Amino acid sequence: MQKIRLGISTCLLGENVRYNGGHSLDRFLRDTLGKYVEYMPVCPEVECGFGIPRETLRLIGDPKEPRLVTSHTGIDHTERMKAWAGKRVAELANENLCGFIFKSDSPSSGMERVKVYDEKGVPRKIGMGVFARIFIEHFPLTPVEEEGRLHDPVLRENFIERIFTYRRYREIMAGENHIGSLVNFHSSNKLLLMAHSPKQLQHMGHLVANAKKLPTKDFIIEYEKLLMETMAIKPSTAKHTNVLQHVMGYFKKTLSADEKQELLEVIDEYRKGLIPLIVPVTLLIHYVRKFNEPYLKEQTYLSPHPLELQLRNHV
Numbered sequence: 001m002q003k004i005r006l007g008i009s010t011c012l013l014g015e016n017v018r019y020n021g022g023h024s025l026d027r028f029l030r031d032t033l034g035k036y037v038e039y040m041p042v043c044p045e046v047e048c049g050f051g052i053p054r055e056t057l058r059l060i061g062d063p064k065e066p067r068l069v070t071s072h073t074g075i076d077h078t079e080r081m082k083a084w085a086g087k088r089v090a091e092l093a094n095e096n097l098c099g100f101i102f103k104s105d106s107p108s109s110g111m112e113r114v115k116v117y118d119e120k121g122v123p124r125k126i127g128m129g130v131f132a133r134i135f136i137e138h139f140p141l142t143p144v145e146e147e148g149r150l151h152d153p154v155l156r157e158n159f160i161e162r163i164f165t166y167r168r169y170r171e172i173m174a175g176e177n178h179i180g181s182l183v184n185f186h187s188s189n190k191l192l193l194m195a196h197s198p199k200q201l202q203h204m205g206h207l208v209a210n211a212k213k214l215p216t217k218d219f220i221i222e223y224e225k226l227l228m229e230t231m232a233i234k235p236s237t238a239k240h241t242n243v244l245q246h247v248m249g250y251f252k253k254t255l256s257a258d259e260k261q262e263l264l265e266v267i268d269e270y271r272k273g274l275i276p277l278i279v280p281v282t283l284l285i286h287y288v289r290k291f292n293e294p295y296l297k298e299q300t301y302l303s304p305h306p307l308e309l310q311l312r313n314h315v
């Protein structure tokens, strides 16, 4: 299996590209997630030619259209950075990226809550880095996150689930028979999508059922949009519980009374926050294998990302 290609702010990999010659190494990203992804590092300030070390930059003015200026000498580099970023995102369009991880708080790379200074020099955390904004505008469906937010287990799991799903989607779209492949893809992702949004899953089901009535190109554009919008909605304990109960329904006739009782108890303990999601999922995987349940065997929900990442192990 080919590694997932992910864009990343270069300093997060431990490269000494910060304004002071330092780095912002994130060990989880480099050492753990790094085993499964191929990073495409981007340092806007160095690639734009500002050098190392360099004067710090800040955002000033209108938070929707801030200027990027040097903090002490006040030189305006907005147009230079925008021109470079426009060219860089055009290059990145050929890199088949399934996501991007930005360095938080940076006036170039920060994805949200970056300080923007008003005319009195008072900062408000309401901005976006210049490069991050241009990247997100150019790739609105591509999953993006910041390294700080990825320390939250729910946000981390959601982001990684999105990039793995996007990679699977890209792989099937690289093949032939797009409609047939997409119908199969949708079928095997139903439970995963249900965990994110049962309502969106309904919309997608309707779209897939009417696929032949639409021009293929329109169907694909709409499906990809709905897919990535749905995956961006965070799952919750209640939504996972609903999926687990749904899966249990497939074993109505095969499980003994004791086995059913045990499964119900495990799902309920998960619902109450006493045990992590991995526990009921592992028990269900055991029954899927034991009874060779064909529909469930194909469901990505039971194994959406490598077990080694331990993303479902938190309560």
Ligand code: SF4
Pocket (backbone or CB within 6 Å): 009, 010, 011, 012, 017, 018, 019, 042, 043, 044, 045, 046, 103, 106, 108, 109
């Ligand atoms: S935050 Fe962005 S611009 Fe700053 S050093 Fe890191 S990659 Fe470069």
